[in-house]
Amino acid sequence: MVAGLALVLAGCATGQATKQSTDKNRDDDKAALAQGLDPAANRDPFPSRYKPAPSGLFALTGATVLTGTGQRIDNGTVIVRDGRIEAVGAALPVPAGATVVNATGRYITPGIIDMHSHLGVYASPAVEAHSDGNEATAPNTAEVWAEHSVWPQDPGFERALRGGVTTLKILPGSANLFGGRSVTLKNVPARNVQEMKFPGAPYGLKMACGENPKRVYGGKGRAPASRMSNVAGYRAAWIEAAEYRRKWDAYYEKQKKGDDKGPGDPPKRDLQLDTLADVLRGEILIQNHCYRADEMSVMLDIAKEFGYSIRAFHHATEAYKIGDLLKESGTCIATWAHWWGFKMEAYDGVPANAAIVHHKGACAVIHSDDETLIQHLTKETAQAMAEGRYLGLDIKDEDAITWITANPAKAIGIQDKTGTLEPGKMADIVVWSGNPFSIYTLADLVYIDGVLMHDRANPPAQPRSDFELGQSGPEIFKAGVK
């Protein structure tokens, strides 16, 4: 039955799948699954089509460079060739043929990474028709992917770019225990999400602790209605996922052995369990909305129980209470400096949260979760740094910049590609008009893969979403028709 269905589907599958079928002998063909029925056949069914324009060779000179590796370089030079960083150092010689951009008196940092954004899935204008970020119909919707809700014309993207944001992680909302897959995007104008997808970035799975799931489902008279039911829900799902993974692994094992009778009936593919099983395989990274210290501590034990790791806690307003546990588990936290008190589980939020976590040797990140705050992440970071200094912590600008560059890159699994100014990395770079932690400083130049995406001095060249194009401007209120 399953094999027959596979043959029918093969006719309308992709060219690649058809080619694979014809390469195989007739016996194998009977057992072969259509691509969509085999979770391992194609783990990237909506592949990135992002292709940066050629960047050429250029050098940014004379700037104070905060590298994202904890270093500060005065009179620094950053050399970019073919979209990659070639060299970073003090007063480096400029290679022959390089275009020189004089950044004297200015600051250079890696492109800002916001690892918690809902741009595109809660697009502006925030009308009901654009509310695509929470599949609040069941507590486990691990089967949904945020990228299928992303509207690339959200005018929030270009505003974030003006704030220096070059990479974003777009997450589903936090109504569910398992909210679905997140997606990592380059902040570039695009016609579809594939043209924004960060090449090679791992998927994340959004999970949520605490008040939101229990409120949303308890309010509907179903589980979970309490924190203990939240935990039962996570554990039950991991048990299902382990079983699913085992069945598929057994099937692939038989397939590999090349038994004459074939591998037998394949398991039925399940999109929800696909995602959960890939977490257990270490291929999808857990991004866990969780505020309270006690709940984060429980989540870390659940991860141990089922053999996966939590890559980052998001919001994590009480992370400062468990810096030691976070350091031990290698879990990053992404938080705010000034948000607190909007609900009970955020009541203990403190401005020095990131600074204290950093001080304890764990990985701290400042995130936005907001289409306005995403434009001001350096200023939010400055507040966290200032409160840390108030407490007597020695936190330098070159440390704090890692909270919005290298650390979020690590937390979403792209630290080998971007997040620091090091040779070989993507040339995702911001040239700031001054110290990025000053309220008066603006992003002058924003490069993504060495391509100038935002030039403050050249407004007509700045990206503009389709939504904003052709709308009446102020002239309508000055027009002369009587």
Place this chain on the structure above:
Amino acid sequence: MNTVKKALLGSVFAALAFSGAALAQTIAIQGATLVTGTGVSLTGATIIIQNGIITAAGTGAAIPAGATLIDGTGKVITPGLFVSSSDLGIDEVSAVPQTNDSSAENKDFAVAYDPSYSVNPASTLLPLARAGGVTRAVVMPAAAFGDGAHTHEGDTAGHADEPMFHGQPAVIHTGAAPDILVRTRIGVALPFGESAASNAGGSRSLTVAILKAALEDARHYGANKAAFNQGGTRDYSLSRQDLEALLPVAKGEAPLFLAVSRAADIRLALRLAREEKLKLVLLGVEEGWIVADEIAAAGVPVVVKPTTNIPNRFEIQRARLENAALMEKAGVNVIITTTADGHYANQVRFEAGTAVAYGMPKDKALAAITSRPAALFGVPDAGVIAVGKPADLVLWGGDPLEPTVLAEKVFVNGTEQSLQTRARALEQRYLNR
């Protein structure tokens, strides 16, 4: 405190109110940059505070014997900051309704709703605000300044069933005291855009019709109170309490605080104010830059949040970061505030800083969070630094608009305040644990 009662009575500040041994001290801050809030900035200034009163503010002041000396080198003194539309004092945990009095939904007490009765001087939000240099706040009933945050988590309740009017704002100070009301019932707040249209029945035109009818009824009621009390008037669109509250606005004596966003709606508001002879203050005004000349010509003050630039509502599609600067340039009386959520009152200086980053002169941006709101909301003892006034000021570690700079001393109404907050108590508990 005496001062509160005096302010409530509208009397001029009397130094006698501060007599008492606990306050008998002299403080001299030397060598700081003094920003008076009215556009004057002095470097190397000395400020002397005796028993809570400013006795000298300028260069070359003689230091009285026995004064506590504070080195102000590299530091800046400003008046205490204003937050001009906030739920500070009436909201503790936003999503816990028992602690949140910022939203009231009783149609018989819509205009008359007075949030001052809900003010809690023990709120943990107040120490955080004052540690951030905020010494005064205008307590504005909910949604008069619509900018709901974090709606995707469902943390912010919808406002669909709210009454159209939002009651009568009050002014509080943030000092540690059992009574922090400075002024009450200072006008009436009313949203006037998309949310108001929704509350009114689905159209902006209904908002206008309801407002006009209400004003007409209030005036009629005011002229026929005796008849009303004997049941001898026609039916009114509002309750007696609401008519009473609206009357000073209908007579043009008290301001109507109108939350309005779209350029066309701003023009409509200005037209209504002309037709109805209203004393208007506009809140929000995100598209104000487009019709800035008309706002300036009408002499109507605006209360804005400069960082609002996301077109998340159709009515703020043309919101931009230059809004405050462009209105200032056109001659509008611009007052800067921050989000209405009082948890974030301390962000008001960064709102002003952002306005500067996008073109507003710095002295004007500082006036927009000090002297201008003090004048608009009728608090003459705050918002300025001048000899004879109570010290209502902040000593900053540097430029007050910079997020890397913190307040080092805060005086509210003549009394120096602790800068300890609940957040800092938590930080200190866990810092070395």
